[in-house]
Amino acid sequence: MSTFLAKLPAGRAEAALPDKKPPMSAAEAKLEAERCLYCADAPCTQACPTSIDVPGFIKRIASGNVCGSARLIFAQNLLGTSCSRVCPVEVLCEGACVLEAWQHKPIAIGRLQRFATETARREAPGLLAPGARGGKRVACVGSGPASLAFAATLALEGHEATVYERRALPGGLNTTGVAPYKLHADAALAEVDWVASLGVRIRTSVEIGRDVAAAQLLAEHDAVFLGLGLGEDTKLGIPGEDGPGVVGATAWIEDVKLRGCAQPPLGHVVVVGGGNTAIDVARECAQLGAASVTMVYRRAPADMSGYAHEMEAARKDGVALVAHARPSAVIRDAAGVVKALRVTVAGAERDLSCDLVAMAIGQSKLRAVATQFPGVALDARGCVVADPTTGTTGHPKVFSGGDCVNGGKEVVNAVAEGRNAARHLLRTWSGTHG
Amino acid sequence: MADLSIDVAGIASPNPFWLASAPPANTGDQVMRAFDAGWGGAVWKTLGDPIVNTSSRFGALDYAGGKVMGLNNIELITDRPLAVNLREIREVKRRYPKHAVVVSLMTETKRDWQTLVRKVEDAGCDGLELNFGCPHGMCERGMGSSIGQEPKLIAEIASWVKAVARTPVLVKLTPNTGDIVEAAAAARQGGADGVSLINTIKSLMGVDLERMVPNPRVGDGSTNGGYCGPAVKPIALHMVAAIARGMPRYPISGIGGVATWRDAAEFMALGSSTVQVCTAVMHLGYRIVADMIDGLNEWLDAHGMASARELVGRAVPAYREWGDLDINYKVVAHIDPTTCIGCQKCVVACQDGAHQCIFTGPGDRARPPHAHAPGKARAPVPFPFGAVAGDRVPWVDEPECVGCNLCQLVCPVSGCITMQELPGGPKQTWNERVAAGTARVPGGIHDESDAT
Numbered sequence: 001m002s003t004f005l006a007k008l009p010a011g012r013a014e015a016a017l018p019d020k021k022p023p024m025s026a027a028e029a030k031l032e033a034e035r036c037l038y039c040a041d042a043p044c045t046q047a048c049p050t051s052i053d054v055p056g057f058i059k060r061i062a063s064g065n066v067c068g069s070a071r072l073i074f075a076q077n078l079l080g081t082s083c084s085r086v087c088p089v090e091v092l093c094e095g096a097c098v099l100e101a102w103q104h105k106p107i108a109i110g111r112l113q114r115f116a117t118e119t120a121r122r123e124a125p126g127l128l129a130p131g132a133r134g135g136k137r138v139a140c141v142g143s144g145p146a147s148l149a150f151a152a153t154l155a156l157e158g159h160e161a162t163v164y165e166r167r168a169l170p171g172g173l174n175t176t177g178v179a180p181y182k183l184h185a186d187a188a189l190a191e192v193d194w195v196a197s198l199g200v201r202i203r204t205s206v207e208i209g210r211d212v213a214a215a216q217l218l219a220e221h222d223a224v225f226l227g228l229g230l231g232e233d234t235k236l237g238i239p240g241e242d243g244p245g246v247v248g249a250t251a252w253i254e255d256v257k258l259r260g261c262a263q264p265p266l267g268h269v270v271v272v273g274g275g276n277t278a279i280d281v282a283r284e285c286a287q288l289g290a291a292s293v294t295m296v297y298r299r300a301p302a303d304m305s306g307y308a309h310e311m312e313a314a315r316k317d318g319v320a321l322v323a324h325a326r327p328s329a330v331i332r333d334a335a336g337v338v339k340a341l342r343v344t345v346a347g348a349e350r351d352l353s354c355d356l357v358a359m360a361i362g363q364s365k366l367r368a369v370a371t372q373f374p375g376v377a378l379d380a381r382g383c384v385v386a387d388p389t390t391g392t393t394g395h396p397k398v399f400s401g402g403d404c405v406n407g408g409k410e411v412v413n414a415v416a417e418g419r420n421a422a423r424h425l426l427r428t429w430s431g432t433h434g
Numbered sequence: 435m436a437d438l439s440i441d442v443a444g445i446a447s448p449n450p451f452w453l454a455s456a457p458p459a460n461t462g463d464q465v466m467r468a469f470d471a472g473w474g475g476a477v478w479k480t481l482g483d484p485i486v487n488t489s490s491r492f493g494a495l496d497y498a499g500g501k502v503m504g505l506n507n508i509e510l511i512t513d514r515p516l517a518v519n520l521r522e523i524r525e526v527k528r529r530y531p532k533h534a535v536v537v538s539l540m541t542e543t544k545r546d547w548q549t550l551v552r553k554v555e556d557a558g559c560d561g562l563e564l565n566f567g568c569p570h571g572m573c574e575r576g577m578g579s580s581i582g583q584e585p586k587l588i589a590e591i592a593s594w595v596k597a598v599a600r601t602p603v604l605v606k607l608t609p610n611t612g613d614i615v616e617a618a619a620a621a622r623q624g625g626a627d628g629v630s631l632i633n634t635i636k637s638l639m640g641v642d643l644e645r646m647v648p649n650p651r652v653g654d655g656s657t658n659g660g661y662c663g664p665a666v667k668p669i670a671l672h673m674v675a676a677i678a679r680g681m682p683r684y685p686i687s688g689i690g691g692v693a694t695w696r697d698a699a700e701f702m703a704l705g706s707s708t709v710q711v712c713t714a715v716m717h718l719g720y721r722i723v724a725d726m727i728d729g730l731n732e733w734l735d736a737h738g739m740a741s742a743r744e745l746v747g748r749a750v751p752a753y754r755e756w757g758d759l760d761i762n763y764k765v766v767a768h769i770d771p772t773t774c775i776g777c778q779k780c781v782v783a784c785q786d787g788a789h790q791c792i793f794t795g796p797g798d799r800a801r802p803p804h805a806h807a808p809g810k811a812r813a814p815v816p817f818p819f820g821a822v823a824g825d826r827v828p829w830v831d832e833p834e835c836v837g838c839n840l841c842q843l844v845c846p847v848s849g850c851i852t853m854q855e856l857p858g859g860p861k862q863t864w865n866e867r868v869a870a871g872t873a874r875v876p877g878g879i880h881d882e883s884d885a886t
Contacts, residue, residue: 034499037846040778041794043826062498098775101822102847 004170004202005189013256014180017287020313021085021111021182026066029115033062036107039098044109047096049416050077054093054109061116067127070120073113074128078152078198079145079415081121081191082174084113085183086411088276090309121194130199131158136222136429139164141208141369144172145411146402147227148195149418150391155199157426162221163200166207169258172229173403174411176254179280181287185257214372223397223425226370226384227418228404230363236272240330241359245338249273249281249360256284266290267355270341271319272327273297274304278360279314285358286317294320294352296327296343322352330357366404373398383407391421399425436734437741438474438727442707443628443685444602445561447534449474450698450742451726454689454710455538455563455606457509458720462522466529471720472727475534477630477710480511480565481519481554482540482577493639493650495665504665505713506639508650508657510571511540516550520557527558534708538606539595540565540577547591548598561601564592564626567608567633570659579633582608585620592624604687607631607673609666614673615680628685629677630710632670634660663713667691671704678705678750693722695729702742703749755865762859765837767792767830773850776823780841780851791834792841795825807833 024032036058044054053072060069073080089095089110097106120127135158140147143165151161169175174188196202208214217224233248235241247255249271269285271278274297286293295314297304301323304311311321325343331351333339340351365382375395377385384400386392391399401417403409438449452475453459453468460479468476487509495504512519527535537554539562541547551562566588568578581587588605595603605621607614609632618629636658639649648656670690677686688706692698693714701709714722730742739745769780769792784792790802796817798810811831820827830841842851867873 031499037777037779039776040782041826043776098777098823098826101775 003189003193004196004204005186005193007169008186008189009258009260011260012185012258013260013288014184017180017184017256017284019085019181019184021108021114023118024108024111024115026115026119029061029112030064032108033058033112035099036062037098043096043098044093044107047092048076049092049410049412050083050419052076052080052093052113057116058107058109058112061112066116067120067124069116070124070127073117077412077415077419078128078149078156078195079174079191079411080113081117081194082145082178082183082188083412083415084110084117085187086174086178088307088310088410091307092412125197128156128198130155133158133160135159136425137220138162138223138225138425139217139221140225140227141217142166142172142227142229142402142404143170143192143202143204144227144229144402144414145174146414146418147172147225148192148200149415150225150227150399150401150422151200151418152195152198153419153422154425161200163202164206164208164212164217165202165204166210168205170202170204172227173250176257177250177277178411179253179284180257181283208369209372214369218373218395218397221397223399224373225391225418225421226373226376226393226398226400226404227402227414228366228369228384228400230403230408231366232364233359234362234364236327236359236361238327238329240332240338243332243336243338245332245355246330246357246359249277249358250363252281252358253277253284256288268292268353269294269356269358270352270354271295271358271360272341273360273362274299274306275360275362276306276310278358279306279310279319281358281360282319283310283314283317285356286314286319290356292320293318294322294354296325296341296352297321297323298326300324325350363408370400370404376400381407386417386421388417389420390424391417392424435731436739437743438730438734440474440707440742440746442687443561443604445475445534445536445604446532447474447708448532449727450702450706450708450730451723452476452534452536452687452708452710453715454712455479455536455565456712456716457507458712458715460512461514462526465522465526465535468715468720468723469526469530469533472723473533473720475536475560475708477563478519478523478535478537478559480538480540480568481516481550482511484513484515485510485571487513488652490650490652493659495639495663502663502713502717504637504639504661505663505716506637506650506659506661507634508570508652508659511538511565511568516553520553523554523557523559527560534560536561536563536604538563538565540568540572542577544594547594551595551598555600559601561604561627562595562599563604563606563630564595565606565633566591567606567631568660569608569610569634569636570657579608579610579636582606582617582633583611585616588617588620589624592621592626596625602627604628604630604685606633606689608633609669609673609690610636615676618677618681618684622681622684628687630687630689631677632666632673632690634662635666635669637661662690663717664691664693667697671700674701674706675704675750675753678747679753683747693718695726695733698726699730699733699745700749702745703747704753705747705750707743707746757865757868758863760858760861761864761867762862764856764858765853766832766835766856767837767839767841768852768854769828769830769841770850770852771818771820771823771827773847774820774823774827775847775850776820776826777846778826778828779844779846781828783840783844788838788840789834789836791831791836792828793831794828799831801831801834805834807831 057069094106140163271282329342331340386400399421402414455477491509493506494502497503566582572578573580605626688701689710698709845851
């Protein structure tokens, strides 16, 4: 069977960025698992958007029941492997660990989850099997974590799930946008291939509205899930912004993850923005050997939407921060080469010399696809209006979740929303069939 | 600094810490390195007819991330020629005249025993230990625990040895027996000057589930071994205390899971004069004795005891029959909200494993149908929001708490859960109740309906 992993080009720039949290050996995992107190009504489980039974899966690692551990994780989160690496565990499960209150290091829940799911996927490929065919037919638009969770949940129950992806490679932000030192593209695609093995059909390079009409999708399926994600990087709209030397953050990360190392040396880099994507870009540049990396943020450091632990790690990588700075122009020389970013700090103009400017101030909304489905509404921000607990939209057959609904949260939130929509359908259908 | 010197059955030692007869006391080189590290004595690995051993020999029980909570071995007595051992014993005594060198012995006939005793005493040992305990291998040949399980044989062989011995004789007892005091009494009847216990417990360490062969595996099979290490300490303490209580002032050298000065102090408080250590040395090396010496010294100083001898037997009077315990004594659990980390292990333990009297959250709770106390369990008001655990801090329904200790035992935070004394009735024991006719044996509290 041809895999998506096999379609990934070799010699990608991301290879220069090793895992920040490397995999655990079996012995390490057992030792760490033994440290878990096995709390009752555990705060880590409460903190998990997908409500994984954390003490339960850790106890199974400790006992040597790794497949049972993985099965327990997948019961709540079929993308448990990427979540184990991508989740901001510091503010979720590990942040809730009671050991922290005792001045002990929290249990390395993310790394244990990675150990369990990767080990089980490797050693027990048939751990989860697609259900018997003959159920309903569902389609997903977009192949990111929300869609994959939706499709896989239904496929395991015997329903026919097809995922449509307009890009050549599936996986959404896991493949193209998550910082490589958290999750490399090859690991993301290996997970997509595993999801496909659960009975999910994935069709890439198919754009809804261009190659397949929304009406046709609706006519041929019992339900359609919109897991659209977000669009292009937003621009600031300042002079000099268009042209070489100014990149959008997610587009640049995609380059690092999917393309080769042919880029010129990074030189001095300025990153505009204060969110987690801005921090990711800054850290990647620093780790890839940029001469300097400076983040430019318009408000106070405390106002940044990026996680404090990520910013702390960025500082350790050598990233500087200029706060209260408002960019006003990209300065280029006569040949059009970027020389500086002009900012206003405390009423005074300053030119921050640089060779590359990365804009990480958000992504646009993909309004065009959603509105092809009658009854599906967008809110004022351009987000699809859907119930986060059921995924229901204004069209009875259309469901939605993930970044296109929540405006851009964590992978684990997208998984929860996709899974919730699928569970809602399963409940509805089982009710229908009495 | 307190005086750590001690003697057991007339064998003098600079401190109570001895190597047990086992792999750490197999050779003269080992014993001398142990003495250099601080050990006060050593019981030489059992001499007799040199044997042949298997490969492999040991198995361990790990628990909750900790290694070697229990150790099992199927190694037999010495595999080295007697002449070599005797030469090394002589050398050790010449170089370490003040240390206690006791030699463990195991052989068969009266003539063999008496010959062996003369030879090792001629080598200069300070005492003898008769190995009536090994529960593996040697017992199949009519030695080891097959002697220790038969009081008449204990007494008889002890008397053979005593007939020729010039140094004190300890009998090493096996725990694989019904009544350890009967075995100790047999040793005394045979003239032994004291006992050492416990030898290892007959055990199978586990099963290799892929091969379907128990551990430790010797090719395609295994055999029962002798179990020792921290896991056996409570069994050993009970047997030591039973002899100390049943045979007052009969010398005891305690063995079984001693790994720290505190373990040693507990054995001594229950009647041991010296302690013997094997597993902890096999796990961590001779160096552990430095802390044992330090720690015991500190403890004795802090408790105003000038000599380790003052500690011996201190806790024996408090070891009683159940019927002599005060059944009006009352404690209840108290959870300190300022140190609670909110793991709620106590809640699960109490609800599933004890008496259903620990709850979470504010508001009253229905007591289970079998509760002793009437009405509802009352949550503290205002609710004790914890310093770190917030409203995850559990609370104790004190009227229903039976004071079982379980919550305190499972709480990971030392000192967070304490058992607090409540005023009970005047001290009264079950035996007093029976004697007074207010309770009867067997059974529970006198039931009026039974009387009619």
